[in-house]
Amino acid sequence: MPPRAWLRLLARARLPAPSPARPRGPGLRARLLTTAALGAALGAGWLGLRAEKERRRQRERAEALRRAAVGRGDFSLRDQHGRPRRKADFRGQWVLLYFxxxxxxxxxxxxxxxxxxVVRRLEAEPGLPAVQPIFVTLDPERDDVPAMARYVRDFHPRLLGLTGSAEQVAEVSRSYRVYYSAGxxxxxxxxxxxxxxAIYLLDPDGLFTDYYGRGKSAEQIAASVRRHMATFRSVLS
Ligand SMILES: [Cu+2]
Structure with missing residues (x-):
């Protein structure tokens, strides 16, 4: 066989038969769909792994925070209606606490x-347990019961504003490692x-579960609270 003919034969064997008339319909579409499905499966797998990693990271963090014993013990304060409030009153509820x-x-x-x-975002999702937002004053001298009542209603209808004596406020802030100093x-x-x-998250057992600094957005906090809710197991019963 002359080398030229051989090369031609080789080229024909390697390349697909020329078929300008054939539409690039189902074959290509099926291939593209397969590729897309594979991509989606890989993407879902990757997202699943990432979610699992995030859950594990959060569990470890909650464990470490628990060991740090932040917020251990009770507090005794009064809400904006003048009613006495203790930490035990919030047993069974998720609480977001801010000082x-x-x-x-x-x-x-x-x-x-x-x-x-954050509370509104979570409220909008059916099936999630309610979250109790609480604001504790670090300025009990000026923030008495009526001052708290005037202040909290601007933010959320269920926001509780807690105040107390200078000693009671000092005690609760010490318990949550909250620093404050009047200028x-x-x-x-x-x-x-x-x-x-920082915004503190307490689980339904009343245990300090997580905290969120200023850099965290409402969306990020809501996502974290949702994850904690999904993995929560009561240690009391
Ligand atoms: Cu401030």
Whole structure:
């Protein structure tokens, strides 16, 4: 066989038969669909792995926080209606807890708005347990019961505003490792309370489960709370 003819034969064997008239219909579509299905399966697998990793990370974090014994013990405060409130009253409920003061110029309003958004997001999902939002003042001198009543209603109808004596507030903030310190008063007697900023999640056993700093969005917090709800097992019974 002459080399040229041989090459031609080889080329014909390797390349698909020329078929300009054949429509590229079902064959190509089926292949594309197969590829897409494979891609989706891989994507779902990857998302599943990521979700599992996230759940494991969250479990380990909850375990570490539990060992740190944050928020252990009870508290004794009063809500914006003047009713006494203890931590045990919230047994069986998920709680989002935030510490601040009503004269706070921007951070506390922002964080409480975010807290309310998280609660609204979770409320909108059928089948999820209710979350109780709580705001504890770090400025009991100015934030008495009526001041708390005026303040909390702007954020969420179910937001509880807790206050108490200076000792009671000191006790609950110590328990949650919340730092606060009142600054010097200005000429009008107004002052700023410097304080740590975090939203705490308590599970239905009343145990400190997670916390969220300022950098976390309402969406991220709601997603984390949802994951905690999905994996929660009561250790009391
Ligand atoms: Cu503040």
């Amino acid at each position: 601040g003061f009503t004269h706070c110029p921007d951070i506390c309003p922002d964080e409480l708005q975010k807290l309310a958004q 010097p008063p200005d000429v009008d007697g107004d002052y700023i309370v410097d304080h740590s900023i």
